Each structure stands twice: as structure tokens, then as C-alpha cells.
Amino acid sequence: MAGTPDKQPNAQLTSWFVRSGWSKGELARQVNRRARQLGAHHVSTDTSRVRRWLDGEQPREPIPRILSELFSERFGCVVPVEDLGLRPAHQPPAGGDIDLPWAGPQTVQLINEFSRSDLMLGRRGFLGTSLALSAGPALLEPMQRWLVPSAQAAQPVPIGANRDAGGRPSRLSEEELQLLESTAAMFREWDNQCGGGLRRKAVVGQLHEVTDLLQEQHPEDVTRRLYRITADLAALAGWMSYDVGLQPTAQKYLVLALHAAKEAGDRPLGAFVLSSMSRQMIHLDRPDDALELIHLAQYGARDSAGATTQAMLHALEARAYANMGQVNKCHRAVRMAEDTFADARPEEDPTWISFFTEAELHAENAHSYRDLAYVAGRSPTYASLAQPEMQAAVDGFREDAVHQRAYALNLVGMGTVHLLMREPEQAAHFTEHAIGVAKRVRSERVNTRIRKTTDTAVREFGDVPEVARLAERLSRELPDVAESA
Template identity: 90%
Template sequence: MGATTEKQPNAQLNSWFVRSGWSKGELARQVNRRARQLGAHHVSTDTSRVRRWLDGEQPREPIPRILSELFSERFGCVVPVEDLGLRSAHTPPAGGDIDLPWAGPQTVQLINEFSRSDLMLGRRGFLGTSLALSAGPALLEPLQRWLVPTTPGAHPATVPPPRDGGRPSRLSEQELELLEATTVMFREWDSQCGGGLRRKAVVGQLHEVTDLLQEPHSEAVAQRLYRITADLASLAGWMSYDVGLQPTAQKYLVLALHAAKEAGDRPLGAFILSSMSRQMIHLDRPDDALELIHLAQYGARDSASATTQAMLHALEARAYANMGQVNKCHRAVRMAEDTYADSCAADDPAWITFFNEAELHAENAHSYRDLAYVAGRSPTYASLAHPEMVRAVDGFAGDSVHQRAYALNLVGMGTVHLLMKEPEQAAHFTDHAITVAKRVRSERVNTRIRKTTHTALRDFGDVPEVVRLADRLSVELPEVAESA
């Protein structure tokens, strides 16, 4: 009898699996759920199949991509297929989802097709195995072309001639103003209700606007429609990020940046890059976040309002904090404060109005809080974070619009009290956050509440207030299987 080659256990997959805290049955259930979202109804995983993967069996697509998505979401960082010790049947080229043509007609077509796919398939929360998160050079290098000047007079060439040879269609000033006002309304809804409630409405509106952009318009009208498109695509990306659809969020934000370039709107482009930076911080890639912020700052250095510049400095501080660069973090915090002092509401576009004084304090508080974690739960930085977080929570307490920000900062206050070894206070603020979170459909808020509660239970599981918090969480905000 010939010798047989035995499979070796997949040490990488085993490591991620053990750290996740999932059972084999729970992982199988999540894989099956995600496969149904994808439309891969042939996938039917069970405990024994998971065991075979851990023992070294190489699953077929779409399983490797699904596992990558699940572990990325679990740990809040990009977990590539290769890091799981798995082989993907299809590895897209570097920058494949990012390195797109910087030309108006292609941008419109890509947004139109992507939003249509999202409307058709996104209700299942997954757009397909071809969509993957990009990071590092694959993300950053293609975005550098945002800085390349648009050729003067290029916009008429981006607008197709009348298809029937007739007169160009016209949008009235009133219709354009209504489109712009609708985008502002959607942003207010997102702040108040979270990304899960109105995301599909935003995607639908985006799709309609790209339909309009495929009709002939004057250069001025086309440029305005591109600006509306960029704003809507940016919001669709942000809301996708809020509900945990990370690759979808990144794709919308990249397309939004392309539309902003066509609109000739550098400040809006900088804002879109700041959203991408926030996502990279969330995914534990502060180096990428910093590069995106510097790209935004350079691109909009002569055109962004003081409020926008202050927001960029505040995010720069967050990136430096997560990199452990203390002095640079402090300097960026001071720059954010000094620049915000020059803010003038009349100079601000609608998309930056969320960045008020409470939000400035919130960003600075989170920078110091993140420094505390990087420095090994340093009480020094926690004490710096506390007064800033108090101002943020107080500032949002009476704000009926920015409810998600209120919830996030209540959780942030909870984390600061945990760093200060004050579990009763941590439980108090996190409990309040649950009350607000139940009014907001934001998986990002819910995930932070769960993470903070689990940390409190791990470190202070004998404190009655912490036990009651964990009990309430399990009843009122259980971990849900489906994303909106």
C-alpha cells in the first residue's frame, strides 16, 4: 500500500478561531447565513465541516472570502484570506476595486451599476465575492490621482450628446435645489436614526441622479449634478460603514471621490477621504488612515473651510494616537482646537455641519483614550480624555439630531471610566448608551456597546452594576445575525 499524505492542521485558522470565542457550530451558522446573503444557496456548513477546515482541508470559494469577512468584522481589522491559511480561487489584482478610471462617463456608469446591484442584492447585505477591502499601497496609490488637475473645459466632454438627436434635456433650478435639499435631509436622518434605516433610500436616490447624469446638460448643471452624486455616494458609503458593510462602504467612498473630482470640489473630496480614514482607524490601520488624511489636507489646503480643516486635524490626531506618536497627537489636537476657533458657519457646506464643538471634544477625547490603550491602559492619558469626553457628552445630551454621536460618546465615556478603574461609572454610561442605541439603527454603536460591556465583565465581573449591564445587554441588544 502506497504512503498517504496527511493534512496538517491549519494553525493560522485555528489561531483566529480560538481568539474569536466562537464555537464550531456558531461559525458554521454564520458562514451559512452569509452564504445565503450572497445567494450561494448550495453552501451548507456544519460542525464537522468546520472541524475539517481547522484540520487542514481547503474549502472552495466562496467559503475563504466569507471567512475573511467574518473574522475581519469580528476583530475590527482586515483579515485577508491568506492570513487564515486559506487559498482563494480568485485573487483580484492589487487595487482592482480601487484603481478606476478618473473620467466622468466611467464614473457615472460605475456608480449607476454599483448602486443598481446594491438595490437588487444589498437587501441581503452582501454584494458578491468580487468585492474586497483594499489597504496599503493598493488603496493609497490609485487615490493619489485625485490631485491631478482636471483638464479645463473637460466637463462638456463628459456629458453625452442627446441620444435621439433632439434638444438637450434641462433641469430647472428648483429641481436642482430640491436634489441638494434631499441630500441634506438624508444626512440629518443618518445622524438621528443611524445608517440602517435610510441606507437603501440614499442608494436609490444616488442611482436616480446617475441616471440624470447620463443625459445632456450644460457644464454648470453637470458639475452640480456631479457634486450631488459625490455627496450621495459619500453618504451611502458612510451608512454602509455604519451597518458593518465594510467593502461596500469603501467602494462607495472611492466612487464618491471620483465624482467629487469631476465636480471640481476639493473640500468635498477631502471630506470623503476623511471618511475613508475613519474606516481605516476602525480597521486598525492607522498608517493608512494618516496617509489618507495627509492626502486630504494637501488637496484642500487652499479651499477647505476652517471647520473642515479642524476636522482633518482632529482625525490626524486620532491616527497619530493609534500609532502611539504622543507628541504628534498632542500637536494635532492643538491644531484642531486653534483652527476650529476660526470657524464660521456661513463658510461651511452642509456636509460638515456635523462637526460642532461637541464633536471636536469627542474626537480629542477619543484620541487621548486611544493613546491610553496604546500606552498599556495609561491612567495619564485616560485623565486627559475624561474632561474632553464630559464636554462631548454634555454637548450632545440636548441634541435631538445627532443621536448616534450621543450614543457613541456615552460608550466612549464608559471606556474612559474602565481605564480609570471605575466600573460603576462605566456601567452607568454604557447602560445609558443602550437606551439611546435602541432608537438608532447602527451596528457600529451596538458593536461598541457589546465590546465595552464584555471588557467590563472580563475585568470587573464581580461588580453588581456590571453584571446588571451585561444582563440588560443580552436581553435588549443581543448580537444580531443580519445587517440592515
């Protein structure tokens, strides 16, 4: 790690560090943990190294990117490298990581190369060095081109068709195509059950194999189905990356998934990808961006998405409005989600929306009211609205053997609601239960939410015996040690 000859104390980094509440040792541990998670095994940071950064030493990559991600997650907003007083390895052009050509061959090549790099991460180092999160116009303007018709636009081909276009026989049989489609569905079920950390590399590997197939000649209908499978797998790789905390990687996969969905002519799948991007923006405290992405999804799939997908989009619209403090619009979007879901026909839905059950609808609405409570200064009124919805979600997921991550997340959500209602014993009860589920689910997102809820409980109700027991169990059973994705 090389410093500058006449270095000055880094006031910007010091300001973020002091507000984080971390000690130098804790920040060092978090940097090492994230570096191991991302394959940068050469990184070994200690308290003296952190002290030198605060004194003005400029760390080499991937440290600036790691610090940017850690502080972004800590504060719930995007904290660029430059805002930390650090120099990035390079300054990419605005939208450089996501403003990509909307053309089939380039999409296939980009996904193929990106997935190959991801698969080689453990051996070749840190994939995220060249990536940066995009937000605002740099994100939204390129995504709006999803709506622009392709030069060779054609009607989508129904699943199950396998016509011979132009006299070219397909090397892939109908049975092989169905197997590829069912494999993507199986990976989604595993993700819901086990979290993103266990099967992410398997999904990336399957995605890479499908893009290899797309570089061969196929009839148009087969090509469309392969693009649909590619979009499904890329969206899942993005979601699993998000689940384990790889935010720039997640965004890149989701952008590429949207490109593939466009080539497949599948507007509902594209809307689903945009909804995942919106969730990421809510997580990063960018509700305005989240709302723009949801409105883009709603407009693009207005004539083609089923009731379940439309209900999911309304529920996420409510989340965005809640985080913006727009109470009436939040309530209206919640009602729209409920009314639209009443018309859902699950037997007709694609597999990628199967997660959006009645329990998930209750969960989204609960989180909207919970978020409103925080925005309104920890309002007990909105917390009381969240409580029955969150309870319905917990009850719905309790006997669901597949959606175990959702069960854990809503147990933690129930804990946060009880904290808002000044009920620390109940908060500790539900959060303790979440720890038990989290041990079966490999999800950094779940673990992070448990730690944050426990930290809040200890800070506000540390003298309550149930809270003290929760903190002790957390340190014993769910230590802050990341495992490789």
C-alpha cells in the same frame, strides 16, 4: 461545501480561531448573521461545518470573504482570506477594486452599475464576493491621482448657478436641482439620527437615479452640480455601509465618491471623502494609511476648505497619531483642531460637514486621548485627559435630537474611559445608557462597540454587581442578531 481529497488541518484558520475566543457555535452564528446581512440567504452554517473548516475543508464563496471580515473586525486589522489558509474565489490585481479610471463617463458608469448591483443584492445574492479591502500602496497610490488636474479642468460652479452652456437648455430646472441637493442633506440627517441600517437602500436608490441623469446631456454647470450631488450621495452610501459593517462595499463607494468629487471640481468635498476613508483605516488598525489619507486631504483642500473642514481634518490627524503612539504630534494636532475650529462659520459650511459641531470636536479629541491610553498600555494619565473631553461630548449630544448615533458612541466611549480608570460602576452606568439609545439607532457599529465594552467589563470586573447587570441587560435587550441593511 466541497473539501479537498487529501485535506490537512488548517493551522492558519485554527490559530485565528483560537485567539478570537469564539466557540464553534458562536463563529457559526456570526457567519450566518453576516451572510443574512449581505443577502447570501443560502448560507446555513453550524458547529460541525466550522469543525470541518478547521480540519481543512475549503468552504465556497461567500464564506471565505465573510470569515475575512469577521476576523478583521475582531482583531482590528485586515485579515486577508489567504492568511486564514483559505482560497479566494479569484485573485484580483493589486488595487483592482479601487484603481479606476479618473474620467467622468467611466465614473458615472461604475457608480450606476455598482449601485444597481447593490439594490439587487437581496434578490441576486452576495455583492461582496468580488470585492476585497485595499490598504497600503494599493489604496494610497490610486487616491493620489485625485490631485492630478483633469484634461478638461474648469473652475467650480457655485451652487445656485444654472447657466446655459453651449446653447443647450437643461431638462432640469433650478428648483429640481435644489430638491436633489436638499434630498442628499435630508438623508444625512436621517443617517445621523437613525444609523446606517434604516435608510441605506434609499440612499443607494437615489444615487442610482442621479447617475441616470448624468448620462443625459446637460450644460456644464448643471453637470458639475449633478457630480457634486453624486459625490455626496456616494460618500453617504459608503459611510452607511461602514456603519452596518459592510467594509469592502463602503470602501468602493468612498472611492467612487472621490472620483465624482473630482469631476465636480469640489476639493473640500473630496477632502471630506478622504477623511471618511481615513476613519475606516483607523477602525481597521491601519493608522499609517489613515494618516497618509488625511495628509492628502489637507494638501488637496488647503486653499479651498473652510475652517470647520480643516478642524475636522486636524482632529482625525490627531486620531491617527494617537494610534501610532506619537504623543507630541497627537497633542499638536489636537491644539490645531481646537484653534482652527474657533474660526468656524457654520452658516457658510456645506451640509456634509454640519455634523462637526463643538460636541463632535470634543468627541474626536476624547477618542484621541483614549486611543493614546490604550497604545501606552492602558495609561491612566491619558485616560484622565480623555475623561473631561468625553464628558463634554456626551453633554453636547444629550439634547441633540439629530445626532443620536454620535450620542450612543460617546456614551460607550465614556464607558471605555472609565474602564481604563478602573471605575467599573461608572463604566457600566454609561454603557447601560448607551444600550437605551442604541435600541433607537440602527447601527451595527454602535452595537459592536457596546458588546466589546461589555465583554471587557465582564472579563475584568465580572464580580461587580453593576457589570453583571449590564451583561444581563445586553443579552436581553440588544441580542447579537443582525438585521438586513
